[in-house]
Amino acid sequence: MRDNKPITSIDVARAAGVSQSAVSRTFTPGAAVSDKTRAKIIEAAKALKYRPNAIARTLSSNRSHIIGMVLSQLDNLFYPTVVDKLSRVLQQHGFHLMLFFAEGRDVDNALTQLLAYQLDGVVLASTTLSSRLAKECVNANIPVVMFNRSADGAQASSVTSNNREGGRIAGEFLLENGHQRIAYIAGREDSSTNRDREAGLTAALAAANLSIYRRAVGNYEREDAASAARAIFAGKKPPDAVVVASDHMAFAVIDTLRFELGRTIPGDVSVVSFDNVPQAAWPAYELTTIVQSVDAMVSATTNLLLDQINAHEIVSSDVVVGCKLMVRKSVRLSPAQKVMLKS
């Protein structure tokens, strides 16, 4: 036998000899109920195994406690890490993540589904179509945070790391360690993240009267990154260092260099990339990389969302999280640097 009639607040009210309102207030933090009444109600609720119905609450209070997260794919470990941490933090505040996978040209479809669930907030982490989606959500009065990409004109908030700074740091570090022919493997060209990283690198090189030695596009994907590596290392005078726009691509680049082109790292080529995904620390790669602090980004996202939700008002702001270099073993160090790092 199964419980076929779900227990409602009315059942609890009856059992406790109070009104339905009292039950509701008991389960609403901050509402006015006397301790005695609350105790009676809690007891009755426990006895009946009552669980408040979040859907009904949403309808009447206009707060779903659901945050939508729009993704395009999860094969790069960066986003799973984000989903994991973000979901946990939100859960502690009584919110939950609902996933929407979107890409290509089904924006309208995605939008309809997004808007249907009366979301309290939206996190956009999908590579494409962000700006249209953001605009429509804001129109519908839903706070939006663009995660790891910046808002081009939309009234949406954004959380990014300081990618320009990161690019600069990567470039300077390579220069300091005596590299001269520095190549760049780009992510998707339409992503702000890629643009900023490349701009920072270019600036660092310019300060030393250099420019990007060779360049190819990897689109944040493994196969494209491998092709990019081949292209960049074809011909004479190959680069002595490569900056790669994401760890995920860097793994492909390193694999290609080692197993296809027979180079050693960092003996023949140095590699620096971005993200500091867990695998970057694995002995097989020991990747020197620009750290995006997922924790800081997640907590910024949470704050941005919750503040707007509580204030019942959309206030867009852009949070830029600082980034730093994590030195491992994929860059050949100059003797001077080695001493410095040792001390």
Add this chain to the structure above:
Amino acid sequence: MRDNKPITSIDVARAAGVSQSAVSRTFTPGAAVSDKTRAKIIEAAKALKYRPNAIARTLSSNRSHIIGMVLSQLDNLFYPTVVDKLSRVLQQHGFHLMLFFAEGRDVDNALTQLLAYQLDGVVLASTTLSSRLAKECVNANIPVVMFNRSADGAQASSVTSNNREGGRIAGEFLLENGHQRIAYIAGREDSSTNRDREAGLTAALAAANLSIYRRAVGNYEREDAASAARAIFAGKKPPDAVVVASDHMAFAVIDTLRFELGRTIPGDVSVVSFDNVPQAAWPAYELTTIVQSVDAMVSATTNLLLDQINAHEIVSSDVVVGCKLMVRKSVRLSPAQKVMLKS
């Protein structure tokens, strides 16, 4: 200016000169509306930018079109892959995934939150506390699928691959290729998956009058797996092959063997594991592994869930998806095998 008053079906009805029921029926597949009325309504809806309210629909129809997914962590690429594929498939059927991270002893908390959202179904992919959660959901009349773990007594469905078969295949493959001292690095001992894989391996070895040469527990975690590898390779006569209960652990084992213990793979040791995570194909590992077909498992999960939802009835069944060996380069092949594989 923002739209502060959301458009409801009543607004659309008024605009189209029909009743609210007609609007509702227009957006309910299979309901009876004449083409003429439907056309008027669609037009009015488009003009007003009407989007049906899924929450209100849930309250009145008792179908939320939300599937809960309970996870413990996403650092092993297997689960992100599952989340990605499952979410897409469900989305095509009009359902969406809501994430719940749970572990340790907050079962009651997790349960309250799960039950609050009137989920149409639940997928349990969390390592611990599955069986309690499953039971309570079924009690609440919610179909449950235990993903990649089997139901011990609960009236929940399950989808697993044929792990015993997989263990057997792994063992036989190593034996055929002349390995004699075969070690096993286990996942969490309380997981059915681990038990079955180990049982299959043991059976294969027994058929050759052998038994597991050495054994240690890796708990499906990287650090524990590395320790396990150290333990197993300490002392004389080290194993000539290791079966590892997951790819994720196998990467740690291989890293430890190569970079800490100075062994080559498959020269000194062969490695076989389970899952066939994307990274297993990367040149740095070239892992020979037992494939769990995520696609097959996802589609089985979807069917199990949707069938029960449509039937308004819980019917638990267990789906066991076949698995197969993916041969790459982490196992030393006997000369005979090499010829076979070449042909």
Add this chain to the structure above:
DNA sequence: CCAATTACTGCATACGTATGCTACATTGGA
């Protein structure tokens, strides 16, 4: 001990959609 607050409580209604039922219109068959 009384008046003025304050602290609770219950009543009634709203949230937006789905759906059983009734009523009406249309069609086809005899």
Add this chain to the structure above:
DNA sequence: TCCAATGTAGCATACGTATGCAGTAATTGG
């Protein structure tokens, strides 16, 4: 021409909770 059957439309209500309002009980201050 009339009746039965079928196809549509609208009415009314239910879903479970939150909350403004009004009323009552408890508390405080003088």
